[in-house]
Amino acid sequence: MSDVLDISSNRSARKYSRTELLGRVLWGMAGPLFRFSPRLLWGWRTALLRLFGAKIGRHVQIHPSVRIFLPWNLKVGDWSSIGFDALVYNLGRVTIGERVTISQRAHLCAGSHDYRDRAMLLLKPPITIGDGAWICADAFVGPGVNVGEGAVLGACSVVMRSVERNSVMAGNPARKVADKEKSSS
Numbered sequence: 183m184s185d186v187l188d189i190s191s192n193r194s195a196r197k198y199s200r201t202e203l204l205g206r207v208l209w210g211m212a213g214p215l216f217r218f219s220p221r222l223l224w225g226w227r228t229a230l231l232r233l234f235g236a237k238i239g240r241h242v243q244i245h246p247s248v249r250i251f252l253p254w255n256l257k258v259g260d261w262s263s264i265g266f267d268a269l270v271y272n273l274g275r276v277t278i279g280e281r282v283t284i285s286q287r288a289h290l291c292a293g294s295h296d297y298r299d300r301a302m303l304l305l306k307p308p309i310t311i312g313d314g315a316w317i318c319a320d321a322f323v324g325p326g327v328n329v330g331e332g333a334v335l336g337a338c339s340v341v342m343r344s345v346e347r348n349s350v351m352a353g354n355p356a357r358k359v360a361d362k363e364k365s366s367s
Contacts (some may be wrong), residue, residue: 209250236254240260243263269289274325289320
């Protein structure tokens, strides 16, 4: 049966370099220093992420319950925030622009498997979130997605394709429901 998954090949495939494996072990050991830090110690968590290779801008707030898989694959611009229980599954690079809000329990998923390959090879497509975007509560951003500047991804939305700038998206799958109007202030 040629369509049967080859689990043995998947498990034996080299998914990470030795350096990445060592980094994952060290980040796992440092995890409690991040996760159990008091909520208001924003600077502590950003410093810890920088120590592990993340590029973190100024005045960034990352909640202690955020799960970041590979800090060296994360870039966050100035004045951005990542809310509680958000999941940044950044096997591929995740770039978050300036003044971006990633709300509670949002999931940025920059990793998947090639379903067309029997060995289900690991894929690491990047995600980019443009300046001023808002990823609302429980929203899912899939691998390889670019969320345009100023876009809003509504609560519980699922985006598997790139989103135009200033678009308001909602639903599963997410569909454009409006264009974000510029404020008069």
